[in-house]
Amino acid sequence: MDFADGALSAFRAVFASGLVLSSLYVMIAAGLALVWSTLGIFNFAHGAIMVIGAYVAWTVSIDLGLGQVAGLVAALAASALIGVAVNRLLVQPFLAQPNIILITVMTTLSGAFFLENSALLIWGPRIKQLEKIVDGNVFLAGTAISGHEAVIIVVAPLMMLALWAFLRFSWTGKAIRAVAQNREFAELSGIRPERMYAIAFAISAALAGFAGVMLGAIRFITPTLGADPLIKAMIVVILGGLGSIPGTILGAYLVGFGEAVSTYFLGAYWTQAMMFFVFILILVIRPNGLMGRE
Amino acid sequence: MTRTLVFPALFFGALALLPLMTDDSYVRHIAIIALLYAVVVSGWNITLGFGGVFNFAHLALFAIAAYATGILTKTYDWPSWTGIPVGIGASVIAALVVCLPVLRLRGIYVILVTFGFGQLCFQFVLNQRELTGGNFGFVRIPPLKLFDYSFRSDGGIGYYYVALLLLLITVVLIHRFVHSPFGWRVMALRENEPYAVARGIALARVRLSTFAFSAIFPGAAGAVYAQYVRSASPDMFGFSFLTIALSMLLLGGVGTIWGPIVGALVFSVFSELMTPLGPGRYLVTAVVIVAILRFFPKGLSGIPEAWQTWRKRAHAGRDVAPQP
Amino acid sequence: MPEPILNVDDLVTGYGRQPVLHGLSLSVLEGEALGLIGPNGHGKTTLFRTVSGLNRAWSGQIRFMGEDITGLSAAQIAERGLVHVPQGNRLFPQMSVEDCLDLGAFSPAKRDNGAATRDRVFAIFPRLAERRKQRCRTLSGGERQMVAIGCGLMGQPKLLILDEPTLGLSPRLKGELRDAIGAIIETGVQVLIVEQDPEFLRRLTTRQVYIEEGRVREDFDAGSLEHDKMMEMYFGLR
Amino acid sequence: MSLLTVSNVTKSFGALRALRGVSFDVHRGEVLGLAGPNGSGKSTLFNVLTKIPVGPDSGRVVLDGVDLSGLRPHQIVRQGLARIFQTETDFGALTVIQNVLVALPRGIGRDVRLYALNLLEDFGLADQADRPASEIGVFDRKKLMIATAMACAPRVLLLDEPAAGLSKPEVGAMAKLIKQINRQDVAIVVIEHVMPLLLDVSERLVVLDFGEVLAEGLPGEVVRDPKVIEAYLGSEAQAHA
Amino acid sequence: MFINKGLRRSVTGLAAVLAFAVPVAAQDKTVVLGVLGAFAGPFAADAVEGYNGAALAAKEINAAGGIDGFMFEVEKFDTKEMTPDAVLSAVERLKATDNLGAIVTPFGSLSGFEMDYVAEIGVPYMVAANSNQYRSIITEDPEFYKNTWSLAPSYDAYQTELPKVVNQMIESGSFAPENKTYAIIGSDNPYSMPIYEGLKKAMDADGWEMTFDDVVPPVEINDWRVMLSKIRENPPAVIINTEASSSNAAAFMNQFMEDPTDSLLFIQYAPSVPEFVDLTKENSTGVLYNMLGGPISAKVSDRTKEIGEKYAAEYGYDSSIYGYICYEMVYLYADLLKEVGDPSDYDAINATLAETDKEMVHGRVKFDPETHLSIQGDGYLPIQFYQIWEGDRVTIYPPVYATGDSRTPPWMAN
Secondary structure, X not given: OOHHXXXXXXXXXXXXXXXXXXXXXXXXXXXXXXXXXXXXOOOOOHHHHHHHHHHHHHHHHHHOOOOHHHHHHHHHHHHHHHHHHHHHHHHHHHOOOOOHHHHHHHHHHHXXXXXXXHHHHHHOOOOEOOOOOXXXXXXXXXXEEEHHHXXXXXXXXXXXXXXXXXXXXXXXXXXXXXXXXOHHHHHHOOOOHHHHHHHHHHXXXXXXXXXXXXXXXXXXXXXXXXXXXXXXXXXXXXXXXXXXXXXXXXXXXXXXXXXXXXXXXXXXXXXXXXXXXXXXXXXXXXXXXXXXXX | OHHHHHHHHHHHHHHHXXXXXXXXXXXXXXXXXXXXXXXXXXXXXXXXXXXXXXXXXXXXXXXXXXXXXXXXXXXXXXXXXXXXXXXXXXXXXXXXXXXXXXXXXXXXXXXXHHHHHHHHHHHHHHHOHHHXXXXXXXXXXXXXXXXXXXXXXXXXXXXXXXHHHXXXXXXXXXXXXXXXXXXXXXXXXXXXXXXXXXXXXXXXXXXXXXXXXXXXXXXXXXXHHHHHHOEEOHHHHOHHHHHHHHHHHHHHOOOOOOHHXXXXXXXXXXXXXXXXXXXXXXXXXXXXXXXXHHHOOOOHHHHHHHHHHHHHHHXXXXXXXXXX | OOOEEEEEEEEEEEEOOEEEEEEEEEEEEOOOOEEEXXXXXXXXXXXXXXXXXXXXXXXXXXXEOOEEOOOOOHHXXXXXXXXXXXXXXXXXXXXXXXXXXXXXXXXXXXXXXXXXXXXXXXXXOXXXXXXXXXXXXXXXXXXXXXXXXXXHHHOOOOEEEEEOOOOOOOHHHHHHHHHHHHHHHHOOOEEEEEOOOHHHHHHHOOEEEEEEOOEEEEEEOOOOXXXXXXXXXXXXXO | OEEEEEEEEEEEEOOEEEEEEEEEEEEOOOEEEXXXXXXXXXXXXXXXXXXXXXXXXXXXXXXXXXXXXXXXXXXXHHHOEEXXXXXXXXXXXXXXXXXXXXXXXXXXXXXXXXXXXXXXXXXXXXXXXXXXXXXXXXXXXXXHHHHHHHHOOOOXXXXXXXXXXXXHHHHHHHHHHHHHHHHOOOEEEEEOOOHHHHHHXXXXXXXXXXXXXXXXXXXXXXXXXXXXXXXXHOOOHXXXX | OOOOHXXXXXXXXXXXXXXXXXXXXXXXXXXXXXXXXXXXXXXXXXXXXXXXXXXXXXXXXXXXXXEOOEEEEEEEEEOOOOOHHHHHHHHHHHHOOOOEEEEEEOOOOOOOOOHHHHHHHOOOEEEOOOHHHHHHHHOOOOOOOOOEEEEEEOOHHHHHOHHHHHHHHHHHOOOOOOOOEEEEEEEOOOOHHHHHHHHHHHHHHOOOEEEEEEEEOOOOOOOOHHHHHHHHOOOOOEEEEOOOOHHHHHHHHHHHHHOOOOOEEEEOOHHHOOOHHHHHHHHHOOOEEEEEOOOOOOOOOHHHHHHHHHHHHHHOXXXXXXXXXXXXXXXXXXHHHHHHOOOOOHHHHHHHHHOOEEEEOOEEEEEOOOOOEEOEOOOOEOEEEEEXXXXXXXXXXXXXXXXXXXXXXXXXXX
């Protein structure tokens, strides 16, 4: 086989692979980024909320046979509700405490264990499976990818764009940012911070639920489905930096393409360890992320 | 001075007699593990409680010590009594490595970097399958042996006393730490970093020493753990292990000598009692942790104080100023 | 005697267990502009924070336009038209001037008049109109102060509380700002101002109150805050 | 005879130029008052001198012949430049005497506790030595903060509003305390809004405005300087003066 | 020795409290069968199905009046987070259990380290997986581990049998390779690595030439495309993937099918998980996989059919391998108890267990005295090769159990 042709096809595959992975990470990280970049809360229950979203969608669309749309709607509603509960029970009561950072790490971790094991009790340990949104394959830069993944590639950046626009242009979005940037001044402006927290968490959790539904069609759904994506999302939002939705997008594409490129040159074997190494390195060099601010 | 010794003497005296009360190996096993956890969590309390640094690499130190002990005493045939020094050495070196990036970071970033360090170690253990046994774990670590006495004999009672001795040494060391200028410097940095620096406290040196000191305990406990259960597993780098230890620490109360010990012992027994609940026990644990954080932010060791405040308030009516 | 618009009665509050206000009483009468003066660290800012709901009152009562507002949240108090422009003007650093102002009229009832109020703010502070797209953190100190006051006006206040509006401003800017506040007062908004500069207060306010050690020490009638008195208070010189 | 020489120090935060080429000397054994309206850069100057959290953008600070630019914050303290903060600051979980002990340099001698007790005695805090610092009164916390600074064996002591929030009698006591410290051959730079105190203790006065030295000289003269009055009382005030 | 009475009371109290964690055995003629496993976390499905299978068998036996009046009670011994101390706690709970008859379990830990402790207790211990680990421990001192027996066979055949099956396909005409090349992907875990290395050796020995070789880490792999593109640069006749995670393997299957090469695809074990077909749908038609110690196809084995149907009727879904094997373990134990008569006579039961020679759901079980594993091979526990065809799992090897012929995968049809 011609070398140049081989290199080209490899390049295409790396590109397609990077794009699929990045979009996956964008989708998983979107909700996490919302509460992290605006409220500065790192929600370790994010992965577990994804799991619940996927299971609820499974119950409604497959078990009850009500179809994909109903499943998706139910999943979004259920996860948004959980998001509100997480905020109400695990975040709000602790906001006044001085070591809020450690405490919310602990409470959201507890929340994650609660949700994960609730899923185990409710749906059992056997793996479940959601229908793909679109069947068949699509060609991307000469490499085939599944239609479902193509949907993710298109939807994930749109999701981020919508999130960005929401924070940028809507009253509620601006108010959420205001609370994050200067809580007291926001209160004096007539904004109720608790309400903004609740809304931000609801949206964030709904995004997690959506990610769960999308992921549940290409991976098996198990109670621990959320663990790995959570760690990836964590890397993404940290790379992106506090206070920056565009940073999160950049972070996701860097991680995704970085993983694809590293898999090609270093092999899959060392890629994971590399990612953590680079993650730590970046945190040390730029503690506030690549596009982060104080 | 004598009065302050009464409680520790009773505590350790009772624990020293426990094997005479019951030879039930189940009770003994739970007790050994609980004592080792108490040592680990007490060590964590040094960085997290007294030092105020959100060090999430502490359990990784424990795992590193277990692996180091296992690998050197099994693969490289080092005598088993070198286990504890090896564990401490490995743990301290790893702690110094983690501390370097931590010196530059604040808040949540410290949590993330230290957690990331644990994950990096986890990846390393998986990648170095030949050395570490990969994701199945490292097995058949030689048990502790002193002269001709194997600690496995007599139903493992030797391990119980080793663990108890470790805890005793831990309490003594931490007590001395809390009452030493070094300890005060560590706490001063926690209380107000700029002010501490403005009083001539060398941030980097004190932080590095704090990490090194706190690493002694997971190092020793990790070594004994490895020699007792005769196995090390990559799960020791995982979330659930970390959460268990953190729950113990928060349950007991950070920044006190006895809080983490009480937390570790209570939590160990509590979690064992809940075994029949299956996955439901995680639900209970999660609720209990959140409730403790909510209502007793200082943990179990804060309950007497909370009780006194409550009584004072009940007596004094509205005289006590509310806290914002 | 007209009914006070704001009435603070025997207010005690502080931080942690440390009281800062020891039973402070104060009224803002209908139609007057009240100035507060006194040394740093003696409770002026604490008073404002408690009135606007940022701090909790330990005891005592705060009434605004006849309604007891003690214990209401800051947002609820702002909605009622008691708007506090805090000291330090950090604002929303990442937001544009325009967004920042808009958020000043966050409650739905005020949103409707938002555009009109904004035009008024721009009329008072023409410089803000030029910088409407600029991020707050890139503004100069004077401009930030204008935005802060502008935000307060966006809340369509009946009583506007200004905490050291001229902090760190040059004399020229101070003058500009004083004129602007004067213009605001003329539109019928009542003000309560803390200021270090007695001259500034004397020009703007109808009555001044001297606060020390968490209590009202002296009450001056309009214009009686004499230079010598100030020299004494400030420099201990006669 | 200059002990501390500050030459042409500048510091900016983004667009804000907080210090614009500040120069002055502190002489051995003197009390130098540092005045200026709120926001004129006084506290920033202290921060920059002690590098807490960071040093100046440019300019030189020399303490007794030693250039401080290469030193880290804790080394600057050990070199003999200690400061107190504007608000009462302490290590609340530590006892009063431990607050002092952590600040003591090594090599004081064998009985450090006795040394610390003597120091507390000077500040009238010895009877509270074993109470947690968080439990003592405001004035005592303020004195404790100065005591810990003294424990660092400073040659120049920077006091940032030592009288803020104090009652009149306490202000008087503070003035006495400052003079008493000064007698131990410690040069003092004091920022204060309570003018009577400042005028009482200072031998010389430096007035900052907008990050620049506006006036420097004997206190009685400086406060009558029209520029200073204007900076404090507003532009119209000079007409009355 | 003087001991304070109150102290003694409180300590015995603690012991009683601890003992409370252990369910109290009721009647005298109860035999407790323990299932050791993690009932939460990533391995929960294995533990739960092992438990379900065992519980189903016990229920049947009890319904039939028990064994000589002995009634079976199946109990969970939860290894929780699977950390070594949690596994040991579970072992200690077993040890303290009254009337403990035997342990029947898919596996007690991933490393098998619990064997040392179980051996000390002496209770009959039957496992259904992780043969490599158990073998490596047992062969050191088979006599010491006299109570530990594996109903799973040695996994060695995973390393050697593939070339034979491929050659058989070539002979039968369902596979016509252009050349003798292959690509292989290893998964870096102690289970897969020996198989990966063994397969390389076996393929090389059979004259195959390797065109691609990489190892993936034991984590979630969402994208195989880079690797697939490297494989496509030089399309081999056979692609071998030893990925153990069925979720990862399914992703591989789907992504391979996005642009398949003219290669036979073999994925070791992972496609045996029932849901693999759900995740891959028609994409999986044509893929080959194999399994050791799994039940014989229900199409040829009545036993499999019977257990499978009973299990599905009881629990509402199909059993995985562990449901079948743990079910069989309980019946095997019933045989032993009938013969020995005394459930507390561990030595006698272990000795009888060692002599087992019984036809079970996965073939004839007879133990190798050196390794305590079930003997593998024709006439004992077979290695079975399957080809998935439109959701059906067709056994194509060994011929005795075959339910159909191998076919040319659809992507290779032209």
